[in-house]
Amino acid sequence: MMLVVSLESKEPVIDQIVGGIRRAIAGGELRPGDELPPVRQLAADLGVNLNTVARAYRALEGAGLVSTARGRGRGSRVTSDCELVHESDDETRERIEGGFGDVAADAKLAGVSFEVARAAALRQLQRFYGAASGKGGNA
């Protein structure tokens, strides 16, 4: 769980934690069934309040990526059936394409060349699709 957060970032700490864990799951670094650190431990590691971590875990639980339970020996872990990739709908695909568009526009205005931007995009796609889990491609 190599995860760092910046208190100065414009992005809320909660979202940074959620994003970091999502990326770890998507990239195969965290696999279904893996335990997440207890909220107090991760909060201490990151230097934030335990509630902030707890809220991130609950957001992930709401997304179906994490399961949590109270009590000693219980805790939070990556949901085991999160492999069951669902079909993506049109709305989702439009949202993803919009996300790529945002980054592409940003890259253009920041003076990043087409070649560099395309290489970065393909490298990241490879990183998340190439490595982990089954070859469960779907539309």
Add this chain to the structure above:
Amino acid sequence: MMLVVSLESKEPVIDQIVGGIRRAIAGGELRPGDELPPVRQLAADLGVNLNTVARAYRALEGAGLVSTARGRGRGSRVTSDCELVHESDDETRERIEGGFGDVAADAKLAGVSFEVARAAALRQLQRFYGAASGKGGNA
């Protein structure tokens, strides 16, 4: 200026306006020297407060993309020398690649296939790099 905002979105209206205008500039829909609508008009069109638009304009001015001046017949316009694309530094390229990574991870978890995601990314890159301005590629 086909621009819409959603008051329900988690993204602040200011950022939606800034992003929309940035994309319009990056995509060539708005060109250097082009006038932006007066803050009151755009505010009325979008159904938001005029201050929200004014703040978006000032954020864009701070980024060097827009120039503003008070008084009848003046107003806001796309900065004329925003063509002068600057070299991108390492930090910028890392930020862009991180942005692509975020979207790629999201796509994977949302069940979008590699092929669909790659096509979307390349389509958007083409949209912003293929169309507008000079062929001023740089690193």
Add this chain to the structure above:
DNA sequence: ACACAAAGTATCATACATTGATACAAAAAC
């Protein structure tokens, strides 16, 4: 000159979101 109109700007208030301090509840370990 003078008044008016059209543009951005400043000030203040309010609602909401983010984060944290602290206390609570549940379940396993001993």
Add this chain to the structure above:
DNA sequence: GTTTTTGTATCAATGTATGATACTTTGTGT
């Protein structure tokens, strides 16, 4: 059955986003 380890709930403090309203600047018309 007590203790310990887990997540949860409640409340306060701070900051950010948005809006209402008034102000300033500059061109236009007479």
